Amino acid sequence: MFDFCVVGGGMVGSAMALGLAKLNFKVAIIEPSMPVLFDSKQTPDMRVSAISLTSEALLQDLGAWAHIKSMRLCPYKRLSVWDKPSCRTDFDCNAIEQPHLGHIIENRLVQLGLHAVINNNQNVVFYKNLKVTNITSTDASQVTLEDGQIIHAKILIGADGANSAVRDAANIGVQGWQYAQQALGIQIKTYAVQQDITWQQFTPDGPMAFLPLYDGFASLVWYHNAQDIKHLKSLSKIKLKQHILQHFPADLPDFEVLDVAAFPLTRMHANQYFKGNTVLIGDAAHTINPLAGQGVNLGFKDVAALLSVINKQLTIEACTSVLQPNHYCNWLKKYEVARRRDNLVMMSSMDLLYSTFSNNNMPLKILRNIGLKLANHSGPIKNNVMKYAMGLA
Structure with a gap:
């Protein structure tokens, strides 16, 4: 019997499994399609992410950052947004006293960096290249793999993407649309x-x-x-x-x-982030317009929040009590409250930005150009916006 079973070994799921293992829980992680190993001669992948400073800090805490840096990444120090060149907002890492604003990294390399640490952690059992064929949950979860193996876990974590089988098995509904x-x-x-x-x-x-x-x-x-x-x-x-x-x-x-x-x-938001002993993180809980590259960073925030509430609960209760049905609802609710509202704010902000700029309405065009000009000279306000986007506020 595992304490946790994480379905999905992508960036967010792998970070979650590793964080739980560092708290000395026994963790199973399942990934149906393992990434190709790194070779410096490979051309870059199509799937890349803008990893924020806060996400970088999480990856450092988990021990994965050194592995990622040993492969390849690109720091960016400046960020610019404009409608027309005369109405431009420029952000610079020096304004918030940081060495960079973030890194552009291939998703696969972030995943591989996390896997390198997981493979050396005795608290984690990694089920690789195996699909989930069935999920049942009562007081504990039972996950059946395509090779017939059955995994039993007290808590099931869905990190299996926008078309989450874990979410479906828990009968958690979603709201959203395709743009x-x-x-x-x-x-x-x-x-x-x-x-x-x-x-x-x-x-x-x-x-x-x-x-x-x-x-x-x-x-x-x-x-x-x-x-x-x-x-x-x-x-x-x-x-x-x-x-x-x-x-x-x-x-x-x-x-x-x-x-x-x-x-x-696609925009998608789960109606709830947990049900019974099932909890959702990352794209299984929310997908966002990729306009500002916040998708995976929101997922890493989910990971940090869930680890935080569990860690705080561990200071109150024994490990075995934390995982009892009459106890885990308390900290899962705290996780949901902490993350659902923040994710909704970011999703709605990206939609507002998208709709404001992706049109040719003349009055709105004048207003947004004025807004960009003012934003570029707003000093502390602009810096606070930058800190929020980087996950520092």
């Missing part, structure tokens, strides 16, 4: 010095973003309607580059297109 637009991810190799800035320009058709990666590689994100995204994705690399040069801002250095992939944009 009319999609995002085209474009992997490029630039012919310029290493960039330390990530930027985003808003247009009536949607945002266009630049995310620097290591060694001159970078990722572009182009929001557009589904039909135009399909057309852009079908173009040859040469023709796609021509379209990018026609539409992206002049801040973009010269480049070569390497690869493309289209992603749907």
Whole structure:
């Protein structure tokens, strides 16, 4: 019998399992599709994340950051947002006395860094490349794997993404929608010095973003309607580059297109974060418009909050009591209260930002341009916004 079973060994699930193991719980973690091991000769993956300072601190506490740094990452020190060049807001790490604002890292490498630590932790049993075929829960959970193994755990944690089987098994409903637009991810190799800035320009058709990666590689994100995204994705690399040069801002250095992939944009929020002995974290609990790159950072905040309430409860009760049915409801409720409202605020803020900028309404356009100009000269207010986005406030 495990204390916890974490279904999903992605970035958030792996962090959760590792954090629980460091609290001396016996943990099972299940991952149906293990990531390809790192090779420095590999070109960068399409899936990357902007890891905030707070997420970096969590990864350091878990012992994974050193492993991630030994592979590859790209710190960014500046962030810029604009509608038109004359109405631009610039953020700089020096303004908040930090060495950087965050790092752009391939998702797989964050996952591998966490796995490296998990593999050396005796409190964790890792079930690799195995799918879950059945989940039942009463006072404890029973998880059946495709090879017939059955895992018994007192608490079940769903970290298995937006289409969570754990959430479905617990009969937890969701609210949300799929946005009319999609995002085209474009992997490029630039012919310029290493960039330390990530930027985003808003247009009536949607945002266009630049995310620097290591060694001159970078990722572009182009929001557009589904039909135009399909057309852009079908173009040859040469023709796609021509379209990018026609539409992206002049801040973009010269480049070569390497690869493309289209992603749907979905907002989803679970009606509750726990039910019985089942608890949701990360994308199993919420998905957000990726506009500001907050998705995985919100997931890591879930992890930190859940670990915090458990750790506080451990100071009050014995470990065995914490996991009893008449006790775990108390700290699961504290976790839900701590995270559901904060996630909802961030999700709604991103939707407001998206709707405010992705249109050509003239009065609104004037107001948002004035707002960006004022924001760039707002001093402490701008710095507080930056700290909140970096997870420092």
